[in-house]
Amino acid sequence: MHEPKSPQKITVLGAGAWGTAVAIALAARHDVLLWGRNPAQMAEAAAARENTHYLPGFPLPDGLNVTADFDAAVAHVVNAAAEPDAESLLIAACPVAGLRPLLEQLKGRAIPNIVWLCKGFEYDTGLLPHQVVRAVLGDAVPGAALSGPSFAQEVARGLPCALTVASTDRALRERVVALVHGGNMRVYSCDDLVGVEVGGAVKNILAIATGTADGLGLGLNARAALITRGLAEITRLGMALGGHAGTFMGLTGMGDLILTCTGDLSRNRRVGLALAQGKPLDTIVRELGHVAEGVPCAKAVRELAAKMGVDMPITNAVAGVLFDGDSASDMVSRLLARDPRDELA
Ligand SMILES: NC(=O)c1ccc[n+]([C@@H]2O[C@H](COP(=O)([O-])OP(=O)(O)OC[C@H]3O[C@@H](n4cnc5c(N)ncnc54)[C@H](O)[C@@H]3O)[C@@H](O)[C@H]2O)c1
Numbered sequence: 573m574h575e576p577k578s579p580q581k582i583t584v585l586g587a588g589a590w591g592t593a594v595a596i597a598l599a600a601r602h603d604v605l606l607w608g609r610n611p612a613q614m615a616e617a618a619a620a621r622e623n624t625h626y627l628p629g630f631p632l633p634d635g636l637n638v639t640a641d642f643d644a645a646v647a648h649v650v651n652a653a654a655e656p657d658a659e660s661l662l663i664a665a666c667p668v669a670g671l672r673p674l675l676e677q678l679k680g681r682a683i684p685n686i687v688w689l690c691k692g693f694e695y696d697t698g699l700l701p702h703q704v705v706r707a708v709l710g711d712a713v714p715g716a717a718l719s720g721p722s723f724a725q726e727v728a729r730g731l732p733c734a735l736t737v738a739s740t741d742r743a744l745r746e747r748v749v750a751l752v753h754g755g756n757m758r759v760y761s762c763d764d765l766v767g768v769e770v771g772g773a774v775k776n777i778l779a780i781a782t783g784t785a786d787g788l789g790l791g792l793n794a795r796a797a798l799i800t801r802g803l804a805e806i807t808r809l810g811m812a813l814g815g816h817a818g819t820f821m822g823l824t825g826m827g828d829l830i831l832t833c834t835g836d837l838s839r840n841r842r843v844g845l846a847l848a849q850g851k852p853l854d855t856i857v858r859e860l861g862h863v864a865e866g867v868p869c870a871k872a873v874r875e876l877a878a879k880m881g882v883d884m885p886i887t888n889a890v891a892g893v894l895f896d897g898d899s900a901s902d903m904v905s906r907l908l909a910r911d912p913r914d915e916l917a
């Protein structure tokens with residue numbers, strides 16, 4: 573494997589749970605700057621050496637600096653990219669809803685690349701993250717998605733984890749592997765951006781479904797059925813959008829689906845557990861205090877699938893609970909009342 577000169581400069585834009593965890597993990601090997609949009613929170617994180625708001629309990633290592641100064645955060649990688657042998661990385665760690673506004677701020681700057689970590693479809697447009705990147709920045713900036721089964725708290729603790737970087741740009745895939753793969757983090761690579769992004773987006777909706785079923789006490793048989801039929805749903809939509817079948821069996825498909833549907837660290841699964849208790853969605857979202865991408869994504873995917881004629885019954889049932897006033901038990905009845913069908917159809 574190509575070994576970069578170390579340490580390299582990395583900027584992480586977005587200081588939520590995931591951006592902070594990734595920055596902590598990479599700071600063991602690189603010169604990392606973490607940018608957050610809230611100056612008061614970043615000042616507190618700098619003073620306490622901990623992101624007490626989004627990732628409490630995990631000290632920021634010495635090699636990790638934090639800032640709310642956007643120009644300085646971008647300059648950290650732009651200046652480095654001008655140096656010989658530089659292999660700097662610019663990482664966008666905001667939710668899907670924040671991607672377009674963040675990219676607008678980057679427009680016209682000489683950024684070396686952009687690697688995004690968000691998982692979802694854009695709410696208003698139904699676009700995948702790579703399509704949003706192309707719409708705002710065009711094709712000139714090399715871009716990649718980094719995805720896979722990864723809870724922030726486990727990564728921040730340094731526990732083992734495997735991710736996949738997806739890009740049509742081979743050089744950028746190699747650069748991401750060279751800088752991010754190492755220690756307890758393995759990074760695989762592939763060129764199926766659509767497949768990787770669809771898996772990461774739709775698994776969040778399915779985690780809401782599984783959390784709801786578990787919250788209703790429907791048992792492990794029901795959970796296994798939802799995960800498996802959920803994978804069929806991911807695969808149908810992903811292939812209709814041009815993804816490759818094999819991608820959905822990998823880390824960013826089945827791997828992330830299993831993690832998010834079964835792990836209680838998942839915010840999306842916790843939304844489902846709370847829906848089963850009959851809590852209203854706005855209360856659930858407020859109490860969560862973090863993004864649950866499956867919520868906006870359920871609306872975007874329901875509309876996209878309907879437009880494309882792709883059958884997504886679990887997604888539709890989840891969207892019914894989230895947006896149409898259906899109860900959690902309505903969701904289950906609706907799924908069970910469907911006509912029988914061939915499993916592989
Ligand atoms: N938390 C995880 O374990 C994890 C793991 C892998 C991927 N992800 C994905 O990473 C993305 C971010 O998740 P997170 O866990 O950091 O969320 P979070 O809720 O913990 O934090 C969100 C962060 O994004 C910022 N933000 C929100 N809207 C923004 C906007 N419009 N512009 C700029 N910044 C904005 C917030 O200020 C906050 O710092 C999501 O798409 C999520 O699915 C999360």
Ligand SMILES: O=P(O)(O)OC[C@H](O)CO
Binds near residue numbers: 721779828837838841
């Ligand atoms: O906590 P969730 O449900 O947003 O899931 C986090 C990651 O996407 C798991 O890979």
